[in-house]
Amino acid sequence: MALTRSGRVRAIALVTGTGLLLTACGGAKVGETQQPAAGGEGGKSCGTFNLAVNPWVGYEANAAVIAHVAEKNLGCKVVKKDLKEEVAWQGFATGEVDAVVENWAHDDLKKKYIEDQKVAVSAGPTGNKGVIGWYVAPWMAQKYPDITDWKNLNKYADLFKTSESEGKGQLLDGDPSFVTNDAALVKNLKLDYKVVYAGSETALITAFRQSEKQQKPIIGYFYEPQWFLSELKLVKVNLPPYTEGCDADPAKVACDYPPYELDKIVSKKFADSGSPAYALVKNFTWTNDDQNLVAKYISEDKMTPEDAAAKWVADNADKVKAWVPQS
Amino acid sequence: MTTVAVVAARLPARRYLLLVVLAVWVLGWALFNGRDTLALGGAELTPLHTSLNEGMDAIDDGRNSNPFFLYFINYIRLFLDESVTFVQALISQASFGRPVPVLGWLGVAGLATAIAWLWGNGKVALLTAAGFLSFGVLGLWQESMDTLALTLTAVALSLAVGIPLGVWAGLSDRFHRVVTPVLDFMQTMPTFVYLAPLTLFFLIGPASATIATMIYAIPPAIRITAHGIRQVSPDTLEAGASLGATSAQALRHVRLPMAKQTIIVGVNQTIMAALSMATIAALIDAPGLGKTVLKALQTLDVGTAFNAGLAIVIMAVVLDRVTSAASRRVEAERRAGRLRTTRRRRLELAGTFGVVAVLGYLSYTYVWAAEFPVQAELGHYVRQAADAASLWVQDSLAATTDALKNVLTNTLLNPFEALLTGSPWWLVFGVVVAVALLVGSVRAALVTAAGLLVLVLLGLWQDSMVTLASTLVATILVMVLGVVLGVWMGRSDRADTMLRPVLDAGQTMPAFVYLVPILGLFGPTRFTAIIAAVVFAAPIAIKLVAEGIRRVSPTTVEAAVSAGTGTWQLISKVQLPMARSGVTLAASQGLIYVLSMVVVGGLVGAGALGYDVVAGFSQHQLRGKGLAAGLAIVVLGIVLDRVMSAATRRADVAAHGGVTHK
Numbered sequence: 001m002a003l004t005r006s007g008r009v010r011a012i013a014l015v016t017g018t019g020l021l022l023t024a025c026g027g028a029k030v031g032e033t034q035q036p037a038a039g040g041e042g043g044k045s046c047g048t049f050n051l052a053v054n055p056w057v058g059y060e061a062n063a064a065v066i067a068h069v070a071e072k073n074l075g076c077k078v079v080k081k082d083l084k085e086e087v088a089w090q091g092f093a094t095g096e097v098d099a100v101v102e103n104w105a106h107d108d109l110k111k112k113y114i115e116d117q118k119v120a121v122s123a124g125p126t127g128n129k130g131v132i133g134w135y136v137a138p139w140m141a142q143k144y145p146d147i148t149d150w151k152n153l154n155k156y157a158d159l160f161k162t163s164e165s166e167g168k169g170q171l172l173d174g175d176p177s178f179v180t181n182d183a184a185l186v187k188n189l190k191l192d193y194k195v196v197y198a199g200s201e202t203a204l205i206t207a208f209r210q211s212e213k214q215q216k217p218i219i220g221y222f223y224e225p226q227w228f229l230s231e232l233k234l235v236k237v238n239l240p241p242y243t244e245g246c247d248a249d250p251a252k253v254a255c256d257y258p259p260y261e262l263d264k265i266v267s268k269k270f271a272d273s274g275s276p277a278y279a280l281v282k283n284f285t286w287t288n289d290d291q292n293l294v295a296k297y298i299s300e301d302k303m304t305p306e307d308a309a310a311k312w313v314a315d316n317a318d319k320v321k322a323w324v325p326q327s
Numbered sequence: 328m329t330t331v332a333v334v335a336a337r338l339p340a341r342r343y344l345l346l347v348v349l350a351v352w353v354l355g356w357a358l359f360n361g362r363d364t365l366a367l368g369g370a371e372l373t374p375l376h377t378s379l380n381e382g383m384d385a386i387d388d389g390r391n392s393n394p395f396f397l398y399f400i401n402y403i404r405l406f407l408d409e410s411v412t413f414v415q416a417l418i419s420q421a422s423f424g425r426p427v428p429v430l431g432w433l434g435v436a437g438l439a440t441a442i443a444w445l446w447g448n449g450k451v452a453l454l455t456a457a458g459f460l461s462f463g464v465l466g467l468w469q470e471s472m473d474t475l476a477l478t479l480t481a482v483a484l485s486l487a488v489g490i491p492l493g494v495w496a497g498l499s500d501r502f503h504r505v506v507t508p509v510l511d512f513m514q515t516m517p518t519f520v521y522l523a524p525l526t527l528f529f530l531i532g533p534a535s536a537t538i539a540t541m542i543y544a545i546p547p548a549i550r551i552t553a554h555g556i557r558q559v560s561p562d563t564l565e566a567g568a569s570l571g572a573t574s575a576q577a578l579r580h581v582r583l584p585m586a587k588q589t590i591i592v593g594v595n596q597t598i599m600a601a602l603s604m605a606t607i608a609a610l611i612d613a614p615g616l617g618k619t620v621l622k623a624l625q626t627l628d629v630g631t632a633f634n635a636g637l638a639i640v641i642m643a644v645v646l647d648r649v650t651s652a653a654s655r656r657v658e659a660e661r662r663a664g665r666l667r668t669t670r671r672r673r674l675e676l677a678g679t680f681g682v683v684a685v686l687g688y689l690s691y692t693y694v695w696a697a698e699f700p701v702q703a704e705l706g707h708y709v710r711q712a713a714d715a716a717s718l719w720v721q722d723s724l725a726a727t728t729d730a731l732k733n734v735l736t737n738t739l740l741n742p743f744e745a746l747l748t749g750s751p752w753w754l755v756f757g758v759v760v761a762v763a764l765l766v767g768s769v770r771a772a773l774v775t776a777a778g779l780l781v782l783v784l785l786g787l788w789q790d791s792m793v794t795l796a797s798t799l800v801a802t803i804l805v806m807v808l809g810v811v812l813g814v815w816m817g818r819s820d821r822a823d824t825m826l827r828p829v830l831d832a833g834q835t836m837p838a839f840v841y842l843v844p845i846l847g848l849f850g851p852t853r854f855t856a857i858i859a860a861v862v863f864a865a866p867i868a869i870k871l872v873a874e875g876i877r878r879v880s881p882t883t884v885e886a887a888v889s890a891g892t893g894t895w896q897l898i899s900k901v902q903l904p905m906a907r908s909g910v911t912l913a914a915s916q917g918l919i920y921v922l923s924m925v926v927v928g929g930l931v932g933a934g935a936l937g938y939d940v941v942a943g944f945s946q947h948q949l950r951g952k953g954l955a956a957g958l959a960i961v962v963l964g965i966v967l968d969r970v971m972s973a974a975t976r977r978a979d980v981a982a983h984g985g986v987t988h989k
Contacts, residue, residue: 030425093527094530112947162850179946199928199933206627207846209847227626299625
């Protein structure tokens with residue numbers, strides 16, 4: 001094998017080459033320039049704060065701002081964990097998650113982990129109001145002004161026919177993370193529609209985007225606050241208004257979705273620890289506009305969540321001051 | 328379906344019987360349309376789903392009160408966590424009180440190149456160097472190293488477990504029979520089903536991600552090792568035995584050395600499988616490139632997702648080429664006997680590792696060699712280009728692709744699905760079992776009957792039929808592509824060079840990366856799901872067909888050419904028939920790959936089983952249903968695989984048994 005010989009020559013050349021490099025441009029040594037102390041050795045009273053990060057931008061905004069304040073003002077060492085909701089809640093039981101900072105109802109999880117296992121407690125609302133409903137792209141609301149009333153939906157059912165909807169109008173459903181009554185709604189409101197499961201938020205957003213661009217009619221399930229609404233202001237269709245208890249029997253639902261008070265959940269252990277981070281999570285509230293702004297920094301301006309949070313915190317010092325525990 | 332056609336063409340009587348069965352089906356469908364279809368709405372549950380849910384809750388609650396289980400699991404978890412963290416400390420994370428890992432980019436790239444050179448060859452060493460540098464150039468050095476750390480740990484452990492089990496399965500028929508269905512189960516059960524429960528036992532962190540990766544990566548290691556051990560020729564073994572070798576000696580000195588090359592192919596496949604889990608494992612906080620892809624997807628940032636996906640593809644290609652080169656070298660050395668003297672080899676090793684040591688020292692000591700220089704990062708160009716490409720495709724092609732989607736959906740998918748879902752379940756049951764009997768064997772028919780009954784019991788009959796329809800349509804498309812491109816690639820080396828990187832990318836680029844553009848083109852529909860499945864499954868089918876074509880002996884081809892056979896005739900009358908085993912293997916592998924995309928399909932509008940699994944992962948009360956849907960996918964996979972392999976065997980027997988063609 002001739003390779004060996006030429007290989008050795010090459011190796012020798014390499015050694016000499018690197019030797020030269022070594023002497024010629026040594027450069028800065030690792031650890032010579034003092035890096036800013038990694039994280040928060042400082043906060044003795046705070047310690048480590050395990051913050052779940054659920055996979056949507058609004059949540060990321062809450063988490064980034066809370067993490068920023070916890071690190072900078074309280075000296076906590078914040079460990080962010082990227083988790084789906086259900087896995088995050090399990091983390092309360094296994095002691096690996098301290099806080100979930102934007103929770104959409106999840107009554108079944110509350111029952112299991114707060115009431116039954118008693119490993120989690122509520123830390124109050126985030127101040128954000130969640131809305132779930134049926135939406136159309138703005139061009140449709142302009143072209144068909146009366147489409148926003150559910151009573152007229154059957155009139156437009158033909159517009160929404162697709163290859164998936166078996167000759168009926170297509171109602172595009174389904175970020176799988178959200179509970180939906182849409183199949184029952186369609187049936188109980190006697191709408192000539194078929195629910196088609198898009199299967200992910202990505203699919204829903206892409207469908208609405210293409211609807212606006214290609215003027216392709218789409219009606220589908222969506223929710224606020226959501227970063228995409230600042231790109232495209234979807235218009236909500238009015239279903240029969242929600243009244244207390246009208247959704248008690250999922251099979252008989254014939255009314256709109258209830259308004260959601262988004263809230264924060266923390267582990268029991270964390271709540272009892274007296275950590276300043278717990279006080280911060282408990283005090284944290286802001287408005288939909290606040291969240292939308294940070295979400296816009298992340299999604300449209302492509303800032304990292306850390307930078308987005310730093311910018312917002314710098315601009316809203318008074319709001320932040322109210323969250324930080326005074327002791 | 329192609330196999331059905333092939334077999335039917337060979338056996339006239341059976342073909343008529345098949346036609347009769349199909350006619351009965353269509354007639355029955357027309358008569359009973361809509362009756363006994365066992366439909367179940369998206370949020371509806373059967374008692375079985377509820378009790379599965381309760382069962383899972385019970386396990387959750389029992390977790391803390393079962394000390395043996397807890398300690399046992401706990402030690403495994405600790406071991407895994409420590410292993411991954413250790414490798415991370417070496418190459419990706421700040422460690423041992425330093426702001427950077429032990430080995431910087433220069434050291435890691437040098438070490439990887441040296442390994443590629445010493446056990447592969449000069450060409451793959453160059454590729455390795457370029458590949459590792461590109462991680463830095465894409466601006467994803469640390470993420471790439473995190474992924475590499477997790478993948479390497481999972482692969483090492485998979486091989487440590489898989490190769491011994493594979494040897495055992497190679498030696499013992501009984502163990503082989505026991506382990507095969509278990510491996511089928513591990514490969515087809517969607518990861519989403521067990522991802523959340525895993526974190527209950529192994530907690531959130533590297534351990535859970537490693538276990539999830541291993542569940543998917545061990546099966547190829549076991550299967551291919553067993554295959555390698557089994558294919559050692561009995562003559563060689565007899566020769567050994569006649570010289571008085573004990574079975575242990577035969578294993579050590581005959582079987583293992585002769586199976587070495589095949590085992591390296593197993594290593595290669597294990598690496599690919601492990602890497603394909605990078606994105607999904609990120610859902611439970613696995614560090615690395617997968618996280619970048621998922622985060623980007625939240626804001627539909629195609630560019631960033633593509634950039635990270637590209638790094639995964641590069642890593643896969645580098646690891647693939649190096650292991651393949653190593654396997655070829657092992658084979659060449661075995662054939663040629665030992666050419667090199669050990670002294671030379673020792674010198675080579677010492678020299679190379681000397682260089683690596685220098686590079687390692689530099690990257691340990693100096694900042695410029697430890698952290699990849701920011702000035703050299705070009706990731707944003709890749710991001711912008713990918714963004715622009717994705718946008719252009721969606722804007723300018725959407726009208727055409729929409730029409731294509733409508734035509735194919737209305738002419739192919741909808742009628743087929745209507746037939747499967749609109750007929751009463753007992754009719755479909757009878758028809759499918761009859762088809763399995765006609766194209767396969769009695770055994771295959773029995774497996775089919777049992778499988779279909781399980782689908783009914785799982786309460787997901789109709790969803791299973793919808794998924795089955797899409798799966799079969801996708802498999803047909805995969806085989807059309809497989810045969811057309813495979814023949815081209817098998818006949819032309821230039822086509823091979825051109826296509827291979829594209830195929831590698833199709834196989835290893837995480838589906839999440841291209842979801843946005845294909846959603847833009849085809850909307851959230853079953854067709855989009857089919858396209859995603861085809862992108863993933865066609866490469867393996869194309870490669871296998873090409874491999875089959877290439878293995879047709881050149882003398883046969885030459886003889887046909889000199890007899891005046893035209894190109895078209897040569898392909899259809901000589902090359903394809905002689906590559907039949909390659910084509911059937913391509914069909915069965917293509918099918919398995921299509922099935923493994925069912926869950927991704929659920930994310931883009933396929934509904935049915937895929938959506939059930941995804942929703943089960945996201946909503947607590949749907950967990951039981953998600954588990955049932957996962958089982959249904961496994962059942963579909965096993966039934967289709969058994970029917971196909973029975974049909975293949977029958978075709979082989981027919982071909983070799985003197986049944987005349989035509």
